[in-house]
Amino acid sequence: MAVTYTKLFIDGKWVSGTAGKTFPVINPATEEKITEVAEADDDDVDVAYTAANKAFSAWRDFSAWERINRCLKLAELIEENIDRLAQLDCISMGMPINLCRTLIHRGIEEIKYTAGLTHDITGETSINTPGFLSFTLRQPLGACAAIIPWNVPAFMWIHKVIPCVVAGNTIVLKSSEKSPLSALLLAHLSHEAGFPPGVINVISGFGKTGAALASHHGFRRISFTGSTAAGKAVLEAAAKSNMKRVSVECGGKHPAIIFHDADIKDAAKSTAVNLQLNSGQACVANSRIYVQTGIYSQFIEEFIKIFTNVKMGSPLDPTTTFGPLVDKKQFDHVLRLIDEAKESGANPITGGGRATELGYFVQPTIFTDIPKGANLLRTEVFGPVAAIVQFETEEEVIALANDSEYGLSASVYTRDVSRGIRIAKAVEAGTIGINAASHENAYNMPFGGWKQSGIGREKGKSGLEEWYEIKAVNIKHTV
Ligand code: NAD
Numbered sequence: 001m002a003v004t005y006t007k008l009f010i011d012g013k014w015v016s017g018t019a020g021k022t023f024p025v026i027n028p029a030t031e032e033k034i035t036e037v038a039e040a041d042d043d044d045v046d047v048a049y050t051a052a053n054k055a056f057s058a059w060r061d062f063s064a065w066e067r068i069n070r071c072l073k074l075a076e077l078i079e080e081n082i083d084r085l086a087q088l089d090c091i092s093m094g095m096p097i098n099l100c101r102t103l104i105h106r107g108i109e110e111i112k113y114t115a116g117l118t119h120d121i122t123g124e125t126s127i128n129t130p131g132f133l134s135f136t137l138r139q140p141l142g143a144c145a146a147i148i149p150w151n152v153p154a155f156m157w158i159h160k161v162i163p164c165v166v167a168g169n170t171i172v173l174k175s176s177e178k179s180p181l182s183a184l185l186l187a188h189l190s191h192e193a194g195f196p197p198g199v200i201n202v203i204s205g206f207g208k209t210g211a212a213l214a215s216h217h218g219f220r221r222i223s224f225t226g227s228t229a230a231g232k233a234v235l236e237a238a239a240k241s242n243m244k245r246v247s248v249e250c251g252g253k254h255p256a257i258i259f260h261d262a263d264i265k266d267a268a269k270s271t272a273v274n275l276q277l278n279s280g281q282a283c284v285a286n287s288r289i290y291v292q293t294g295i296y297s298q299f300i301e302e303f304i305k306i307f308t309n310v311k312m313g314s315p316l317d318p319t320t321t322f323g324p325l326v327d328k329k330q331f332d333h334v335l336r337l338i339d340e341a342k343e344s345g346a347n348p349i350t351g352g353g354r355a356t357e358l359g360y361f362v363q364p365t366i367f368t369d370i371p372k373g374a375n376l377l378r379t380e381v382f383g384p385v386a387a388i389v390q391f392e393t394e395e396e397v398i399a400l401a402n403d404s405e406y407g408l409s410a411s412v413y414t415r416d417v418s419r420g421i422r423i424a425k426a427v428e429a430g431t432i433g434i435n436a437a438s439h440e441n442a443y444n445m446p447f448g449g450w451k452q453s454g455i456g457r458e459k460g461k462s463g464l465e466e467w468y469e470i471k472a473v474n475i476k477h478t479v
Helices: 044-062 064-080 081-091 097-118 155-165 181-192 207-214 228-240 265-281 295-308 328-341 392-403 415-427 461-465
Strands: 008-010 013-015 022-027 032-038 132-140 141-146 170-174 201-205 221-226 246-251 255-258 286-294 347-350 365-368 385-391 408-413 431-434 470-477
Touching: 008 181, 032 044, 032 181, 044 132, 044 141, 044 170, 044 201, 044 207, 064 081, 064 097, 064 155, 064 181, 081 097, 081 155, 081 181, 081 207, 097 155, 097 461, 132 201, 141 207, 141 431, 155 170, 155 181, 155 201, 155 221, 170 207, 181 246, 201 255, 201 385, 207 228, 221 228, 221 385, 228 246, 255 265, 255 392, 265 295, 265 385, 265 408, 286 295, 295 385, 328 347, 328 385, 347 408, 385 392, 392 415, 408 415, 415 431
Parallel strands: 141 170, 141 221, 170 201, 221 246, 255 286, 255 408, 286 385, 365 385, 408 431
Antiparallel strands: 008 013, 008 201, 022 032, 132 470, 347 365
């Protein structure tokens, strides 16, 4: 398919990077180059900041309705262009086309929900201090920055841009170097939707460009999603520059806990489908599965049936359910972890290697009998690899689930309501599902991590509130 937008979108115009550099985008299913896109360097980051900063005061002073209506118009245009957007993500990072569409639909719903929520972001009042009426104002921060990963590109663009701009801020977003194409089409659609020049700016580039955003002295806030290592670099750069507000959504190592009284077929289906999605390349993928003794063999039997039942093929084919990993680097990383797990003595009961001659496809792989403390139980795999571990008691499995530097999401399967609630309270994670997988999250609940899975929240009212500063106003009156 023809790719229309490949330049940087700054101040409502398409521009080449100041250094004139470009980089290739590769289709991971065919290993062929799709196109070249412009790469932003430090100077371009500065130009984009200047545009966003210049646009801020007029945008801030729009009525909430004027901002909301542009967001709703953008939702309409995304719906009209859903096939184009889905195809761009599909060819650049390998997600099956139907899943691309489903996620963009979720994005459209998120725009409508977040836009409506804006009406209710207000302040507090207090008359607790005699002689005073005090109240708070929630005001936008100014020009902000966002950095997104490659695994759900169009959805993540919406997730960052909409709450930022609907709150009255302006933004410079950097897409991932692996999947920059849908971000640029979304930039074009935002222009069509009537966002004034400079309100939404979209640039492409690698970690170096991201680092330039994080260490810039002008941006008032940066919202990052990606690996924990890069998240830490963003936090450090923000602290060393202008102490811009920071939120980081980072990696995960989701524990799914299956008790003996669970609906075993349902739990197997739920966890298998979760780990198949996007070929396991999800921060909320349940890559650690703890199964209680007594149902262990039965669970594995059911899990294998569903987890290995995939249709691999061209992600553009609507019947394909399982695509390649995003690129050679990710492919090598997953194969290395699989080899390391084999060497550690873990038992690969299915899969365990490359799936096709061409493209970065990895077989759905299941390990059992994993030695305690093995890297497979600690490192984020970001591939279709399940680690299944037996446990005896509730106390033991809580300790196992919490024995991780990550704390993004978790799930528990049981018919005992009290047990489900006890686990939900005990597990250290930002989101927990009871008889529900992490991809089934409610759209209006906050999302974010405990521990090294991140700082801050997105989605819901708490997510939107992060895009405002709070000011206390104290009015003295005669008594
Ligand atoms: P990554 O950290 O390599 O890259 C993410 C983004 O950060 C990219 O745009 C990249 O160019 C940029 N970047 C890299 N180094 C940087 C630096 N030093 N300073 C500033 N920016 C930098 O991650 P990835 O491989 O693109 O994505 C996969 C990771 O994202 C996984 O760890 C996954 O768990 C995580 N993720 C988290 C969530 C969440 O909501 N918690 C959602 C999706 C993905």
